[in-house]
Amino acid sequence: MSVLKEAKGHLVSDNLVAIPTETVYGLAANAYSEEAVRKIFETKQRPMNNPLILHFADRKKLDDYAVDIPEIAYRLADKFWPGPLTLVLKKARHISPIVTAGKDTVGLRIPNHPLTLELLSNLDFPLVAPSANASNHISPTSPDHVRKSLGDRTPFILDGGFCKRGLESTIIGFIGEAPVIYRYGAIGKEELEDFIGQPIDSVTTSSSPLAPGMLSKHYSPKTKLILTNDISEGLALYAGKRLGLLLFGTSNVSDNHKVKNLSPNRDLYEAASNLFNYLYELEAMELDLIIAEFVPEIGVGRSINDRLMRAANSN
Numbered sequence: 001m002s003v004l005k006e007a008k009g010h011l012v013s014d015n016l017v018a019i020p021t022e023t024v025y026g027l028a029a030n031a032y033s034e035e036a037v038r039k040i041f042e043t044k045q046r047p048m049n050n051p052l053i054l055h056f057a058d059r060k061k062l063d064d065y066a067v068d069i070p071e072i073a074y075r076l077a078d079k080f081w082p083g084p085l086t087l088v089l090k091k092a093r094h095i096s097p098i099v100t101a102g103k104d105t106v107g108l109r110i111p112n113h114p115l116t117l118e119l120l121s122n123l124d125f126p127l128v129a130p131s132a133n134a135s136n137h138i139s140p141t142s143p144d145h146v147r148k149s150l151g152d153r154t155p156f157i158l159d160g161g162f163c164k165r166g167l168e169s170t171i172i173g174f175i176g177e178a179p180v181i182y183r184y185g186a187i188g189k190e191e192l193e194d195f196i197g198q199p200i201d202s203v204t205t206s207s208s209p210l211a212p213g214m215l216s217k218h219y220s221p222k223t224k225l226i227l228t229n230d231i232s233e234g235l236a237l238y239a240g241k242r243l244g245l246l247l248f249g250t251s252n253v254s255d256n257h258k259v260k261n262l263s264p265n266r267d268l269y270e271a272a273s274n275l276f277n278y279l280y281e282l283e284a285m286e287l288d289l290i291i292a293e294f295v296p297e298i299g300v301g302r303s304i305n306d307r308l309m310r311a312a313n314s315n
């Protein structure tokens with residue numbers, strides 16, 4: 001049996017499948033089966049008040065899942081789908097409250113991965129898919145990460161290799177007709193602004209978050225992580241500890257610490273694609289502390305810094 005048939009078999013039987021996307025692996029279930037969707041919350045130990053993103057393949061279905069869609073949302077969908085953009089829109093009546101955590105909006109996206117697009121086009125239901133990690137742990141960008149994070153709760157994995165982007169989708173909601181960034185992600189703010197032709201506000205930190213991914217604790221390795229603008233200062237402070245360093249660009253750190261460089265050539269897309277993988281690798285070394293360097297606060301750099309700050313916030 002082909003892997004796609006096998007994945008479909010699990011999904012139609014209300015079981016979960018870990019699916020590859022261009023951003024991170026998703027933990028997918030039939031969005032129309034309450035029993036299947038419940039398994040996502042159990043497996044991830046995710047709070048029920050955190051809504052799920054609906055994934056589908058056919059752009060024409062957008063009007064089936066959402067209502068009162070602003071014109072600009074259609075333009076964004078046409079430009080960025082399939083791709084790492086999630087649109088939060090007013091939900092259609094038939095979308096279950098278990099998917100949306102009781103909200104009247106639903107997150108929607110067409111992911112860009114050939115295997116998952118083929119799987120989706122062979123299903124007569126959309127998939128809900130949060131990242132396939134235990135709640136608050138590091139997001140997975142490979143099958144190995146899914147197994148590391150979910151352990152014996154790991155479902156069937158549709159193996160699509162490493163995720164190319166390595167950072168979750170950028171989430172956009174709307175206040176009236178105006179787009180607002182709910183979560184920084186794989187598409188940079190500037191790229192969206194250039195396309196729309198106007199500045200976009202963001203509401204990505206709040207004590208009563210619009211998207212619980214905005215809660216400060218998230219994306220955390222089990223090892224304590226701190227952030228700095230100056231690695232040598234950090235090194236001086238923590239002398240004598242077993243340190244892991246997460247760097248960006250050229251560095252003159254030369255000692256026996258464990259060093260991972262997100263992108264020696266200062267390429268922010270490369271850095272994004274390495275971020276979660278390096279956090280998993282550093283975590284596996286069971287060090288005393290990880291010291292990470294901020295990256296430039298521009299484009300996807302802003303999203304990388306966002307993830308690092310949340311990782312640092314949690315211990």
Ligand code: TXA
Pocket residue numbers: 021023024025026027050051052053084086088100103105106107111129130131132167168169171182210211212213214
């Ligand atoms: O790239 C991605 O978006 C990945 C891949 C698998 O597609 N998925 C992902 O899902 O990151 P998850 O559940 O880990 O994060 C989705 C975020 C959550 O923070 C959730 O609160 C927010 O999207 N969200 C979903 N529906 C929402 C809604 N109706 N209103 C506001 N936020 C919503």
Ligand code: MG
Pocket residue numbers: 130131139213
């Ligand atoms: Mg997640």
